Amino acid sequence: MELSGSRWKGKGFADIAAENPMSEIVRKLxxxxxxxxxxxxxxxxxxxxxxxxxxxxxLNRSCFGRQITTSEKANHWFQLSSEETFYMLHDLQSLTIINQTESPLSELELWNYMKVNKERFPELYMAYAHLRRKNWVVRTGAQYGADFVAYRHHPALVHSDYAVVVLQEGDGIVQKNGRLRAWSDLQCSLRVSGSVAKTLLVLFVNRNGSDGAFPSCLQHFSVEERTITRWVAEQCREDE
Incomplete structure (x- = not known):
């Protein structure tokens, strides 16, 4: 994935990001x-x-969760997405997740819970973790018709570079969400991402024969990155 060409929101913001690498902020968290x-x-x-x-x-600096406005002044509340929740338990190994009866959940229990409640969770989580491990900030891409958007650093400093669509790949796989199966869908995705100055990034997640029954199966998953851009004929013509 190309890092050049990021659209910083202000003068000197690139230097601020360089002085405060996201990997170090996540380490502190x-x-x-x-x-x-x-x-x-x-x-x-x-x-x-x-x-x-x-x-x-x-949490705000590392871009985990969405802060919820409440009347409490001393404490703050954050809503973590399903991918963020499992990432903090599985990858960071730093957060305990409890259910409504306040009983802690194991990785396997949380994994099974998420799979039952979110059919595409294994592929979405693998894509999320793949980008986070590369120190991209990953947020929901629902407003752009994508699964995620990826930022080079904090959204307050820079615009997102990529609109991310996650697809499952492998022998005999039928896409559960039907994304990008028709040229019209691909054209729409390209136009939407292009209109907001983002590159369409498609992450193909392959289970490589794993049934995804356990969190440990993730080590067998692989991710292939493909960026898709529109070909503009006017930019390729010779000067007349």
Missing amino acids: KYFLTQSKETAMLSGCVSLLEAKTELADL
Whole structure:
């Protein structure tokens, strides 16, 4: 994935990002969560995390969760997506997830819960984790007709580079969401992403024969990245 050409929102913002690498911010978040033994409660396919000021600052800086406005001044509440919830438990190993009876869930229990409640969860999670491990900031792409959008750094500093569509790949696989199966759908996706100055990034997730029954199956998954752009004839003509 090409890093050049990011659209920074202000002068000097690229330098600010370089001085504060996202990997270091996430490392600080992981350390804080591990030391404070925080818990988040499942609510449907998302989880709710109560955070005091220091944790709220780290969550905002690392771009995990969506802050919810409440009347409480001392504490803040964050809503974590299903992918963020599992990432903090599985990849960062720094957050305890509890159910409505306040019983902690194991990785396997949370994995099975997410799969039951979100059919495409294994592929979506693998794509999310793939980008996060490369230090991209990953947010929902629903407003652009995509699964995710990927930012080079914090959204306050830079516009997102990619609109991300996740597809399952493999022998005998039938796409569960039917995305990009027709040229008209591909053209629409390209036009939407192009109109908001984003590159369409398609992540093909292949289970490589794994049934996805356990979280450990993720190590057998592979991700192939493909960027798709429109060919503009006027840009390719010789000068007349």
